[in-house]
Amino acid sequence: MLEMMKDLKKYKWSIMAVILFTLAGTLLELYLPTLMADVVDVGIVNGDVPFILQTGGWMFLCSILAIGFAIAVTYFASKIALGFGRDVRRKLFVHVENFSLQEFEKMGPASLITRTTNDVKQVQDVTNMMLRMMTRAPLMLVGGIILAVSRDAMLSLVFLAALPILAGLIFLISKKAIPLFGLLQKRTDRLNLLLREGLVGTRVVRAFNRVEYEKGRFNEANEAYRDTGIKVNQIIAFVFPVMMIIMNFTNVAIVWFGAMRIDAGEMAVGNLMAFLQYSMMILMSLIMLSMAFIMIPRAQASAKRINEVLKMHPLIHDPKYPVTSSDKNGYVEFEQVTFRYEGAEKPAVKKVSFTAKPGEITAIIGSTGAGKTSLLQLIPRFYDVESGMIKVDGVNVKEMPQQELRQKIGYVPQKASLFTGTIADNVRFGKLEATDNEVIEALTTAQAIDFVNEKDDGIETMIEQAGANLSGGQKQRLSIARALVRKPNIYLFDDSFSALDYKTDARLRKALQAETKDATMIVVAQRVNTVKDAEQIIVMHEGEVAGSGSHEELLQTNKIYQEIVASQQTEGESA
Missing domain, CATH: 3.40.50.300 (P-loop containing nucleotide triphosphate hydrolases)
Structure with a gap:
């Protein structure tokens, strides 16, 4: 995967724009809970309507700007990812065109088609996701933790229980998912091979009354693909309920201990509301990271298959010092x-x-x-x-x-x-x-x-x-x-x-x-x-x-x- 990322150098300015827009948008989002806390602790508590309207105006402006930055990030990330996918497909096609018949026979047309289409799309989609999530999620996570601790260091100890559980969950999911994603791509190869054979040889299949036999072969491959896909999706489906349970228990713990601190006069209500917002941001960033860690193994499996083609050097190539014949007769x-x-x-x-x-x-x-x-x-x-x-x-x-x-x-x-x-x-x-x-x-x-x-x-x-x-x-x-x-x-x-x-x-x-x-x-x-x-x-x-x-x-x-x-x-x- 890292080898393929070298091809993103030509998009360095667009990538920098994504990072800058993501940073700006994330900082604005992180600033919103602070403004909300001020509205509660200063405006509402003191009945200061002008302060509430002024701070509310700043919140509205920050929200509009954050939305604008998010749209810009989506635009540039999509442009980079789709351009990168186009470049890899073109690189693969040009490279394969230089293969001798021996390399074609070794790989097989069905596998080459899958690698040029399905595998490239997996890498393209993960690139898009990484540009949008893998830059935003760490910024949100680090910024959220810093601001949450600055609001109330004691209450931040709640995260010490939640974060290791989430980290362990992400590790276990990645360990299970990596081999399954590689297997899923092989099942795709097999499915494409049988589909191609069935369509190209349809006359022969019908002439020899082998329609049922071909149906059986295709169904077998189709069910194998389905079963592997179900296992993959079961792992992905398992993530969200567990994440939501951890998130909700964390929020309950924050409200429970926060209420105690408010009752003791050690914390303001606005601070608790801001802390809850920051905890949501922290946990959401972890969910985004977990999704990235789930999808990256599939992209790695696809990138490995793409690199297998790109690293396969044609046995037949032009000589280093070519000889040009002057005779044009055709002996x-x-x-x-x-x-x-x-x-x-x-x-x-x-x-x-x-x-x-x-x-x-x-x-x-x-x-x-x-x-x-x-x-x-x-x-x-x-x-x-x-x-x-x-x-x-x-x-x-x-x-x-x-x-x-x-x-x-x-x-x-x-x-x-x-x-x-x-x-x-x-x-x-x-x-x-x-x-x-x-x-x-x-x-x-x-x-x-x-x-x-x-x-x-x-x-x-x-x-x-x-x-x-x-x-x-x-x-x-x-x-x-x-x-x-x-x-x-x-x-x-x-x-x-x-x-x-x-x-x-x-x-x-x-x-x-x-x-x-x-x-x-x-x-x-x-x-x-x-x-x-x-x-x-x-x-x-x-x-x-x-x-x-x-x-x-x-x-x-x-x-x-x-x-x-x-x-x-x-x-x-x-x-």
């Missing part, structure tokens, strides 16, 4: 590349070597799990190789700035990812400054212009979240158009034609040949028809290169390729 070279996923027993890719040249299509084919997608993801450095080297235009990708490397690449993922916005916005994701003509040209090459023109708004048609209003093939074609519009040196197609029919697939490949004739194209595919025209076909088997060459060469020499071709010789697809 891609794999030299004895080996890669394994974290925690995996054996490599996903093992000692792979090949060269992909500009103006040529390099196709990668193989059975499921052969390492095709892993190979492709190593080129833009979504992951780093374990050994060996990948070169782009003669430079090791580890020695290039990531932005420069990825600027050379047009990547079409296996699963088409679209964003909420218009079709034009999604295509321009590849090139922000693309004109409407460039967008239409890319859509035409990607064989998407026909269905786009059928829409009432054309390229300005809105795409729903995750492209819910488009078919799988339409989403794939828009993803391809997004890569085409930036006209990169290297095209990476990760099984990007799987949702297309044979006719559209053939038209698209023909259009791509004309559009990408000077670029390097690396295509991962399942269909032989998609890759048979490639200048170089690499056959992958269990993470290793099982053969390479043209379609005709592999048909003659490579047994694995022959098996793949034989398995696809159907009426619709023939080698």
Whole structure:
């Protein structure tokens, strides 16, 4: 929590304003009981009406000023807390954007979302509370004790019995609450994870009649969250009755012993009334502090989770002394590349070597799990190789700035990812400054212009979240158009034609040949028809290169390729 407080330095002037306004408002509130005592002991006892009116006027003025200072404190505290929350969210988002896929997999999207929203809000709310309460309560407590003692030192001994009980109560509550708040945030993670899975996979859930099963999983997590929340709220609910009991018994004791001192002529009635007001202020400040001590553990648990993300440094980062390639052709070279996923027993890719040249299509084919997608993801450095080297235009990708490397690449993922916005916005994701003509040209090459023109708004048609209003093939074609519009040196197609029919697939490949004739194209595919025209076909088997060459060469020499071709010789697809 203290580490995060360093980010409040930029708000130092606003924080000083909060402290000054709080100090001024608290002093005015502390002055009011003294004025009230004077009204009783001087004005009422002596029947001095002008004194009563004059002192009452001062009390009214002090009250108005105290209210004004309280409003100012609330305004500045809210502004600081909300600004601080915005800064932390932005810091988290920017930091997470630099993560490699390994860090994403380690944390999980559901947990990252919870940490960026729920956890930041907990810290933000406690910051607001601390600025308002943690400055006011100590001032009120110390000022109230000093003024109460100055009124009657003997009567102040009543606090010696009440304060240790309150302090012990606060300590016990904090000890119980800290572990529960941490557990509550973990329960929130689990709830978000199941909710996200249920919403994203709703079609699969219904198709397999697993609605009741998913309900059961969600209810289990929901009830676990509820039970933990109830325990937390039980602790918080326990505080107020106990505090009120202690406060009321303290007031009874003050009135009891105060009446005795008044009867003995050792204390004035106005002083007793002022003393009661000060005791209320002291006890209320302790309640405020207890609330702060209850909420701070939850914020600490949230701050710890936020810091876990901020302290997680990306495994993939730009080199200290980057090398910029002068060659812009798009050569891609794999030299004895080996890669394994974290925690995996054996490599996903093992000692792979090949060269992909500009103006040529390099196709990668193989059975499921052969390492095709892993190979492709190593080129833009979504992951780093374990050994060996990948070169782009003669430079090791580890020695290039990531932005420069990825600027050379047009990547079409296996699963088409679209964003909420218009079709034009999604295509321009590849090139922000693309004109409407460039967008239409890319859509035409990607064989998407026909269905786009059928829409009432054309390229300005809105795409729903995750492209819910488009078919799988339409989403794939828009993803391809997004890569085409930036006209990169290297095209990476990760099984990007799987949702297309044979006719559209053939038209698209023909259009791509004309559009990408000077670029390097690396295509991962399942269909032989998609890759048979490639200048170089690499056959992958269990993470290793099982053969390479043209379609005709592999048909003659490579047994694995022959098996793949034989398995696809159907009426619709023939080698």
